[in-house]
Amino acid sequence: MDLPARLVASMSPARTAGGGFAAGPAGSPIGVAAKPEIVPLAVLLLGPTGSGKTALSLQLALRFNGEILSCDSVAVYRGMELGTAKPTIEERARLPHHLIDVNPPDQPFTAGEYSRLARKILQEIAARKRLPIVTGGTGLYLRALTEGLFAGPARHQGLRERLQRSQNRHGSLWLHRLLQRLDAASSARIHSNDAPKLMRAIEICLAERQPLSALLADREKARDPLTGFRLLRIGLNPPRQALYARLNQRCAEMFAAGLVEETRELLARYGPVKALDSLGYRQALAVQAETLSVEAAIEAAQQGHRNYAKRQLTWFRREPEVHWIENFGDAPETLRTAVELVECSIGIESAG
Secondary structure, three states: OOOOHHHHHHOOOEEOOOOOEEOOOOOOOOOOOOOOOOOOEEEEEEOOOOOOHHHHHHHHHHHOOEEEEEOOOOOOEOOOOOOOOOOOHHHHHHOOEEOOOOEOOOOOOOHHHHHHHHHHHHHHHHHOOOEEEEEOOOHHHHHHHHHOOOOOOOOOHHHHHHHHHHHHHHOOOHHHHHHHHHOHHHHHHOOOOOHHHHHHHHHHHHHHOOOHHHHHHHOHHHOOOOOOOEEEEEEEOOOHHHHHHHHHHHHHHHHHOOHHHHHHHHHHHHOOOHHHHOOOHHHHHHHHOOOOOHHHHHHHHHHHHHHHHHHHHHHHOOOOOEEEEOOOOOOHHHHHHHHHHHHHHHHHHHOO
């Protein structure tokens, strides 16, 4: 015989924060289900530098009672303003922004630290019944936040110093050749000029006595993915030539606004720290060292930003379930599409 609809519903399992189902509460009568748990939404805005993520994040946050969580590995540093394209002081005053200006440039800020702080902030924003909007172009930070990181051995400063001395003695490609001998698979995916990642890979190979690539495969299950949130990924992919034109203009404006002077002040205060190897600052340092003219530094920074944008798009293409918008974040049609995506996701959340 047919069961009454209300009885059938009462026997249905309840949804959990992880998207699965749970049995009724302990001690409850048979057939009484737990109340569905509402899983909060978090919006992730992806895209290359210069694509308008900041503009879109501000509009969405104002519209949906949101707070912005920066996902930028340079914006975390205080005093680095002109070369980072941070939201302006006025923009930050309009609504809460997080993980901007949290560290001095002489104190490294790792992806692991970002993940721990960002997850805590996400929980706090959700507890305030506000919408978290994660925006920025640092793919490793985003992956650390959503998927967790490989738990490798502790850093070995003495080994790093020896590797650095050997690289200085044998040339810039020495680290890459060494990693090729230790772990060909890892050397194939790490750029030959990326000394920090090469050193870390070599360090792990030597400490663990096996290739990093094998460890990553073995320990993939040990990652700690983000739970308790539904993730809406919105990606910006504006026309390539228009993006490059914006990046060229932005680089020129950074130098015109005083990037060389800002870099000089940072260097005097903190010394030649790793943060100053970021795009724009690296070229401004060359102007100070008189190895580049201002004009040549601007051209080098423009080329560097264009190359970085291409690498970012390649990285973000690997992100799952991204809703790509083929336009800039400040275009009216982009805002309309993004608003519809968020409204649809909020509607799903409200429906339980």
